Amino acid sequence: MEIKAVLFDLDGVLIDTLDCWFQAINDTFRKYGRREISRDEFLREVWGYTYDRALGYLGEEALAYCRARLTENLWRAKLIPGAREVLEFCKNRVRLGLVTNTPRENTLKELEMFGLEYFDVVITADDAVNRKPSPDMVLRACEMLGVPPEKALMVGDTESDVRAGRSAGCRVIGINVDADWKIRDMYELRGLLEKILEKAS
Structure with a gap:
């Protein structure tokens, strides 16, 4: 199996922004007089998909408000342990891509915050219709x-990532989600990538 590129999801894979998004979504529901959702509902219906899946019916003003609240909440974000080491390992071995349903402005802010300037290509929610x-x-x-x-691997942490990667024809590595390979964390990912890329070479 020859691998020339590794594609990463962002939120939940490289950066932990779950609390940031959860707060931003519920702040928006509260502002527009809607019922707030539980953490379980958020994980089931929103996380891994797009924020407009939950808020789109409220209109563009609400979506803009949610994006602004997310930016304000990013101080809560944390770099996933082992993420930088994985990217450092990959950067001179394969091409690197980022594929995220997060809006571009927020994506670039997150990458800048943690100095994750490793990617040859960054595809965000603003770069695709579907x-x-x-x-x-x-x-x-x-x-x-x-x-x-x-010849590409997709690394994700949600069923949405797995479906996207497989439908595109990539092999998929799932972090705590069923995929072609299922792993627990970035340290396990590093070991798996070493085996895959060494075998390919």
Whole structure:
């Protein structure tokens, strides 16, 4: 198996922003007089998909408010342990892509906050009509990298990531989610990537 590129999801894979998003979504519901959702509802219905899936019916003003609240909440974000080490390991071995349903402004802010300037291509919610779990964002990243999907790995932490990667024709590594390989954390990912990339070479 020849691997030329590794594509990463952002939130929950490289940066822990779950609390940031959860707060921003509920702040928006509260402002617009809607019922706040529980953490379980958030994980089931919003996390891994797009924020407009939950808020779109409230209109563009509400979406803009949510994006602003997310930016204000980013002080809560934390770099996932082992994430930088994985990117350092990959950067001179394969092309790197980021494929995230997060809006571009917020994505770039997160990358800047933690100094994650490793990616050859960054595809965000603003760069695609059809977002994950559609394969379109993954296919676009592969096209821009000049790598066929069958020679790319997708790393994600949600069913949405897995469906997008598989539908595009990539092999998928799932962090605590069923995929072609299922792992627990970034340290385990580092070991798995070493085996896959060494075997490919």
